[in-house]
Amino acid sequence: MWKNYIKTSFRNLRRHSGYTLINILGLTSGIVASIFIFLWILDEVSFDKFHANGDRIYSVMVNNQRPDGIIDTYAANPSRIKETLVNEIPEIKLATQYSYETAHLVKYKEEGFNEVGIYADPNFFQLFSFPLIKGSTDQLLGRKNTLFISEDLAQKLFQEEDPIEKTIQLGEDQELTVAGVFENIPDNSTLQFDFVAPFALYLEQNPWMQNWASGASRTTVLLDENAENPSNKIGDLIQKNCSECTTRPFLYPYDQLRLQGEFENGVPAGGRIQQIYLFGAIAILILIMACINFINLATARSGSRGREVGIRKSIGANKSELVIQFITESVLLSWMALGFAIILVQLLLPFFNQLTEKTLELDLTNPVFLLGLFSITILTGLLSGAYPAFILSRFNPITVLKGDSRSVLKGQGMRRVLVITQFTASAILIVSSIAIYKQISYISDRNLGFNKENIIVVDQNEGIVKSYDGIKNEMLQLSSVENIAFGGNSIFSVPITTSDPIWAGKSERSNINFKIFRCDEAFIPTLNIAVSKGRNFLGAQDASNYIINKKAAEAMGLDLETAVGTELEMWNGKGYIIGITEDFHNDNLKFDIEPMIFMFSENLGSHYFIKLSDQNSMTASIDQVKAVFKKYNSDYPFEFSFLEEVFEKEYQNEQVIGKLALSFTMIAILISGLGLFGLASFTAARRTKEIGIRKVLGASSRSLSLLLCSDFALLVLVSLVIGFPVAWYIIQQFLSSFTFHTDINWTLFLLTALLMLGLTFLTVGYHAIKTAWNNPVNSLQNEE
Template identity: 65%
Template sequence: MWKNYLKTSFRNLLRQRGYTLINILGLTSGIAVSIFILLWILDEVSYDRFFENGDRIYSVMVNSTLPDGNISTHPVPPARLKDVLLDEIPEIEAATRYSFETPMLVRNQSTGYNETGIFADSAFFKVFNFPFSIGASENHAAELNSIVISEALADKLFPRENPVGKSLSLDQKLELTVSGVFENLPENSSHQFDFVVPFELYLKENPWMLNWQAGGSRAAVLLVENSPNPDSKIAGLIKSNCADCTGVPFLFPYENLWLHGKFENGVNVGGRIQQVYLFGGVALLILLMACINFINLATARAGTRGREVGIRKSIGAKRGELILQFITESVLLSWIALIFALLLVQLLLPFFNELTGKAVIIELGNPVLLLALFAITLLTGLLSGSYPALVLSGFNPIKVLKGDSRSMHSGNGLRRVLVVAQFAASAILVVGSIAVHKQITFISERNLGFDKENILVIDQNEGIVKNYAGIKNDLLQLPGVSSFAFGGNSIFTVPITTPDPVWPGKPERSTINFKIFRCDEGFIPTLNIPIREGRNFAGIQDTSNYIINKKAVEVMGLDPETAVGTELEMWQGKGRIVGVTEDFHNDNFRHGIEPMIFMYSENVGYHYFLKVSEEASLPSVVNQIGAIFKNHNPDYPFEYSFLDEVFEREYESEQVIGKLSLAFTCIASLISALGLFGLASFTAERRTKEMGIRKVLGASAGSLSLLLCRDFAILVVVSLGLGFPIAWYFVEQFLSGYTFHAEISWTLYFFTAVLVLGLTFISIGYHSLKAAWSNPVNSLQNEG
């Protein structure tokens, strides 16, 4: 029986080649998009889920109450909390402290590389059981001068040798011995490092971390098997050891941090999981649009298959058998589309990975992927074929064989609804993708209040600190270099905030938080930040003086004209405000411009900023700069980035969303156009006799063409009327997340309407003109 169904299905598909091609193109596009998004989602949900005891690993988080009453959630508990957790919480089997990933120079006797590593205590590899290829994880931190390295770093430093027992230097300060080699970390690990050093060395360098009010490192615990989360027991541990502390620790499942690591005011509000939901919804929407094409075309062809149904029923075929026949055709078509979709995905996968910054591959041996592909294809076939099968199998054989066309033209109402739904979805996607693109363009083109072009950012290292004066002097001798400066952090999202500043007239219970940025006298001129009042730093003599921005003047309640000279007390002691800058963007565009204080420093921080003259040849100057750094700092590789690239990385997530949205919108529009093209073909074919009569009666080709286009145009206009309000709501929700955002005017909706209507007329124009220009004599003879 099934063999007969398959043979008949193949014959029907080959007989109606145009119909089959349109459906295969639509279903291939829809399934290909679904596969791309499925691969992306599978990669996202796999992050940090490869540990043997992953369900027992928890990250130690802290809710800290700010002076204004808001709650800040962060993964940096006091370093001393770890020992208290082990002593007082029996549900905890092991606990570890570890630093944030830090780039450092790792050298053997002959070569060195800037590599990323962490400081971690002896329990790190018990909590996070990354496998070792040489040595045992228990050996980590057994000796204070030990280091464990990755296979990749071992291959770099000790090719074809056993590195265990060999010596390494770290940042030219620590002499360490390799005690083990761990396997390279998986791509889907949120931890990415190539060496691990004992945490006690970190504490020696940063003794301030032993203060209960200080953070600076991360912590994680491994719970005893089958133990509940002991949040209620640990909530008061910081307060009981530090009366002035406001932090409340809690445990958060480590496996959930990647997707659900966003907190607002102490409450978990999701995170990257929202992108998973967004693109999962887009995949479903596009797949539904492809299915709508199938349904519309199948019901439109009812007239051509009515006699087939009538004959089959007259010789004894049952309705259930006919339903199975039609569903077999749609499922077969889906499987054919899957083959083409897999080929298309394999071809475009490198571009997709480049777009998303991932390295996903099609692993057909992955049972989860296979099951998902099987489910997508089968459901697509069933969804596409079920309604047409029910409609076609329900024809009355007597009426059909007598030529009663009314029974064969059922489904017109549903087709109109589906066309409206399809184009409404297209309109929503078009408006949404253009809005995202406009916001990204707005961010990239907005005047930040300082220059970001032609500025090199160079990470600080010990070699630069020791040779700073010589490096700076030689750099400023280069004709292509305008200035060279030190700046503590990223200027785009200054991370350090505090309510500590004291000034005359400060309210007793002030809740104002200020961003703090350490820099030398060259930083403000290098980034060309305008000084509104007063002066720039003059050098080391301004160690206790401060520069503030205009926003800080406002929130402090100072007179802009007399703010310079006002006394200000900060961590560096009492000093004076010597300058006021214009406001500039010192945080993500999702937030407003924050009050900010510049503190003088020549080395407390992470970055150097070097301005290259616009007239200079950038590649040539960069080579000269590199030669100077290698001359003064030969042990460290010369590495740099451009400030505008650093800025773009701050909005990498938005850029990925924008590019994917644009790509998926184009595919959705293509699917809609294909469906409309097919519908127009069958509509024109069914109305051939009507066109012939109208033409004999004097109707022009233009009026006949517009007659055929009118019905579809009305449906598209209705779809725009339904889709635009929904699109407006989602766009407003998206833009409301930004304090600074692009303005979306009515022109966007007008452009979308023109685009969708233009697509409509292009899709149906060919068939309309072909029907209008045909010879009425032939059409009347054929329809007679």
């Protein structure tokens, strides 16, 4: 029986090749979009899931209440908390402590590389599942002169040599022995590193970390089996040992930090999981749109299929057999579309990876992926074929064999609702994706209050610190270099905040937080930050003087005209405010401009900023800069990034969302066009006789074409009326996360309306013109 269903389905699909091609194109587009989103979601939810006992691994997080009452949440905690947790909390079976990832020179003989690594204690490889290839963890981390390296780093340093017991140089003056090699860290790990050095060595280099008020390391624990989260037991551990501390630790599932690691006032507030919900919904929406196309095209052919149903019923076929037959056709189409979709996904995957900055693969051996593909294909086939199958199988054989097409060609209201649904979804996607791109363009083009063009950023290392005077002097002799400066952190999102500053008139209850940025005298002019009052730093003579922005002056209650010369005490000691800068963006544009204090420093920080001139080509200028760095700092590879690239990375997540939204919107537009084509085909068939009569009575082909197109234009207008308010709400929710954002006005909606109406006339025009130009004699001879 099934063999007969399949054979008949293939015969029908082959006979109506045009209909089959359009359906396959629509379903293929929908499945391609769904596969890409499915691959992306699988990768996102797989992060940190490879660790054994992952459901029992928890990260020690800290809630810190600022003077203004706002609670900041982060993973940095005191180094002494680990032993206290193990000793006082019986639910904790194992704990490990490790530093944040940092870049260091790793050198063997004459070959050196700048590699990212961490410092960790002896339990690190026991708690996390980073398998060892060579060596033993028994030798690691208990001694201060050993370390482990990754496969890639071992290959770069030693090629075919056995790395075990080889001595390598870490940084400027540390010599450590390789105790083992671990497998390369998988891409779906939030921890990314190429070497692990002993945490004891890190503590020795940073003794201040022993203070309970510090927070420069991370702690992760493994709970006993069946143990509940003991966060309620550890909340006061820090305050017990540090009466002035305001931080309260708690445990948070380690494998949830990637997707749900954002907090607002100490409470989980989502994170990347919202993107998964968003694109999951888009995938479902696009699939439904593709299914709607099938339904429209199937009903468009209902006139010809009606006679087939009548004949089959008259010779004994029952309703269930007909339903199975029609659903078999739709499922076969889905499988055919799946085949084409897999080919397209494989071809387009490199572009998708470039777009999302991932390394996704089409792994057809992955049972989860195969189950997802199978589910998507079967569901698409069933959704596409169910409605036409039940409608067509209900035809009265006597009526359809008599040629009464009115009983066949009904359900016009449902078809119109389906097209309105399609175009409503398309309108929402188009408006939303354009709005996202407008916001990204707004961010890129906004005047930040300083100059980021033609500036390269070089990370600080010990070699540069030792030779900085020589590097700076020789660099300034180059025609390609306008200036070189030292700066503490990223100027786009200054991370250091404090309420410590003291000035005359400060209230005892003051809870103002100031951003702190350390820099030398060249930083402000290099980035062309405007100093509106007073002056810039002159050098080490201003080591205890400060520069503030206008926001800081306002926060302190100082008059801008008299603020210069005000006494201010900070970490550099008691000094004076010597300058006031114009306000500039010192944080992500999601947040407001914050009060900020510049502190003079020539080495406490992490970046050098080099302003290149326009006299030479960029390549030649960089080559000259590289030559100077290599002359004074030959051990380290010369690595840099453009300040504009650093800025773009700050908004990388928004850019990826925008690109994905635009890509899937294009697919939605394509599917919507095919949906219109299907309904236009049906309408043209239904109104053939009407058009013939109108032509006999004198109607022109042009007026008849406009008549047919106007019906569909009305459907589009209805979809716009429904979709625009929804799109406006979504846009407002997105833009509300930015303190500084673009304005969305009526032109965006007008542009979308014109685009969709243009698509309508372009898509429907073919059928309208074809029908309007038909010979009315032929039309009147055929009811259909």
